[in-house]
Amino acid sequence: MNAWNNIKAIMKRELGGYFTSPIAYVFLIIFLLLTGFFTFTIGNFFERGEASLVSFFTWHPWLYLFLVPAVGMRLWSEERRLGTMELLLTMPLTTWQAIVGKFLASWLFLALALALTFPVWITVNIMGAPDNGIILAGYVGSLFLAGAYLAISCMTSALTRNQVISFILSVVICLFLILAGYTPVTDLLMRISNPVVVDVIASFSVMTHFEGFQRGVIDLRDFVFFTSVIGFALFTTGVIIRSQRAG
Amino acid sequence: MxxxxxxxxxxxxxxxxxxxxxxxxxxxxxxxxxxxxxxxxxxxxxxxxxxxxxxxxxxxxxxxxxxxxxxxxxxxxxxxxxxxxxxxxxxxxxxxxxxxxxxxxxxxxxxxxxxxxxxxxxxxxxxxxxxxxxxxxxxxxxxxxxxxxxxxxxxxxxxxxxxxxxxxxxxxxxxxxxxxxxxxxxxxxxxxxxxxxxxxxxxxxxxxxxxxxxxxxxxxRSEWAGAVYLQLSAIGSAPVLESLGQLSGVIRTELLSEANGRLEVRAIPDKKNPNVNLTRAIYELSSQQHWQLDQIHTEVGRLDEVFRSITLPDTVKAH
CATH class of the missing domain: 3.40.50.300 (P-loop containing nucleotide triphosphate hydrolases)
Structure with a gap:
């Protein structure tokens, strides 16, 4: 109960932080403009002639690659730069509660951004009769994808007081998680090594695990993958924060 | 606590x-x-x-x-x-x-x-x-x-x-x-x-x-704690400092200023061999010697001096 109160207090502050600064509004507008642009222009939404959101979800791993680290980069870097980390961690709460609170707040914010794409869903429902189950699965997958990227940004943010470094590091790590399962890359790997190795590498990729959700398949293994990425990255965040204080 | x-x-x-x-x-x-x-x-x-x-x-x-x-x-x-x-x-x-x-x-x-x-x-x-x-x-x-x-x-x-x-x-x-x-x-x-x-x-x-x-x-702990400060008129500082220095319980004397026959002097007490009535002894000395005493008081130590003496910067301590 106490733990949850602390997490709630941290979440409230973080979310408030997004909305009292222009970050939230800039992010939401850019996110919505870009999803629209990718879906309708590059994704050939209309030319496809099918009632689905495939052209919408396909771009999410790439879109999040830059947008999610932008949301997560300040989580801990800012605390270190301002010196408020000392204040926060001498309060009667565990480092865990602070990490989870911050993560959940940003995840909630990303969920809000994702929810605001509802006009796309309305459009596709007006124009045809899509399978809304598949679309829901896509949204769930997208949310977990964002969560995985966010946890990685959280981790890189704890490493440095510089937000730019934190941003670049998390983009690089997330890019690796995309490329390991990106078809052109796996095709290339296939030519130089055996299929088992390629499969193992690809199984670390968010692309491999996001694909199922897009087809409407909610597989436990994909859930396990995304939650373990989140769990691992947040755990590492805790280790980083502890080791910085240990000297 | x-x-x-x-x-x-x-x-x-x-x-x-x-x-x-x-x-x-x-x-x-x-x-x-x-x-x-x-x-x-x-x-x-x-x-x-x-x-x-x-x-x-x-x-x-x-x-x-x-x-x-x-x-x-x-x-x-x-x-x-x-x-x-x-x-x-x-x-x-x-x-x-x-x-x-x-x-x-x-x-x-x-x-x-x-x-x-x-x-x-x-x-x-x-x-x-x-x-x-x-x-x-x-x-x-x-x-x-x-x-x-x-x-x-x-x-x-x-x-x-x-x-x-x-x-x-x-x-x-x-x-x-x-x-x-x-x-x-x-x-x-x-x-x-x-x-x-x-x-x-x-x-x-x-x-x-x-x-x-x-x-x-x-x-x-200050060296100055218990030091006696004197302001007096006398001809020349040397005899004053000398007779003060010979008093028991005084480890050394300092001449703070000398202008127009007016002196400011401080007698630093010897912590190892203290004289409880140092101020009175100095007062008596001054009347014996016919110094015209303007001011006399016992100093309490100063914290900044203690601070400096026990936390000397590295450069000084190295010598």
Missing amino acids: IKVKSLCKVFGAKIAVNNVSFSVERGEVLGFLGPNGAGKSTTMRMITGYYPPTSGSVEVGGFDILENPIEAKRLIGYLPENAPGYADMTVHGFLSFAAELRGLHGDARKRAIHGAVEMCFLENVLFQSIDTLSKGYKHRTCLAQSLIHDPEVLIMDEPTDGLDPNQKHEVRNLIRRMSPNKAIIFSTHILEEVEETCSRAIIIDRGTIVANGTPAELKA
Whole structure:
């Protein structure tokens, strides 16, 4: 109960932080403009002639690659730069509660951004009769994808007081998680090594695990993958924060 | 309330705090003195649970800071160095956040915020965001945060740093007012502050405690403590200094100024062979010698002199 109160207090502050600064509004507008642009222009939404959101979800791993680290980069870097980390961690709460609170707040914010794409869903429902189950699965997958990227940004943010470094590091790590399962890359790997190795590498990729959700398949293994990425990255965040204080 | 036992902190190859032990009871105000980089902040950070100690232990209100960190931290109010605050929050939002983490809700929270705002004179800036505040207000906002739950233990890292003289005075009054039912530790560079507010002072240099006592005890360690200051008219300083130097209990004399036949002289007492009536002996000497005495008084020691003599900069100590 106490733990949850602390997490709630941290979440409230973080979310408030997004909305009292222009970050939230800039992010939401850019996110919505870009999803629209990718879906309708590059994704050939209309030319496809099918009632689905495939052209919408396909771009999410790439879109999040830059947008999610932008949301997560300040989580801990800012605390270190301002010196408020000392204040926060001498309060009667565990480092865990602070990490989870911050993560959940940003995840909630990303969920809000994702929810605001509802006009796309309305459009596709007006124009045809899509399978809304598949679309829901896509949204769930997208949310977990964002969560995985966010946890990685959280981790890189704890490493440095510089937000730019934190941003670049998390983009690089997330890019690796995309490329390991990106078809052109796996095709290339296939030519130089055996299929088992390629499969193992690809199984670390968010692309491999996001694909199922897009087809409407909610597989436990994909859930396990995304939650373990989140769990691992947040755990590492805790280790980083502890080791910085240990000297 | 606070028990610190052989605390050590090592950063890489640098020993920041080396075997520091002390305790502070309720009603005590402990002043933490020392040059920059002496280990004051590091010690405070270990007491508040921000840095885990390399070795040694900290107990706050009976709770070990490593074994029961939450219980110990609940008792502590902490003002970190440079008084950090969330730049994008308003003063009210920030205090409300702090109160929430301290487990205060509803009416209790409102009352706590109100009390802290009043104590730190923040009414005028309550809904201003922290990054628009002047240094003094920013400092007091962080101070208010540390007082919001009326803690039993108050730890303040340079609470008067960056304040104007009036604000400094206010903060010192505040510390004095709160002192009867709290255990307070604060660090400072300002020595008058220690004399004015502390019941005890610790001087720390290069990570170790070099002096620990009441301000009066520390002052007594000064070479000048008990020195006799004379202002007199006489022909030439040499005979005056010579006859003073021959008195028993005087280790040496200092000529402070000499102008128009008027001298200022100080006789430094010999601590190993003290003369309890040094002032009277000097007075008698002066009437024997027919010096025209304008002023005579016994000096109390000066804290800054003690501070300097036991925390000499590295360059001097190397010789």
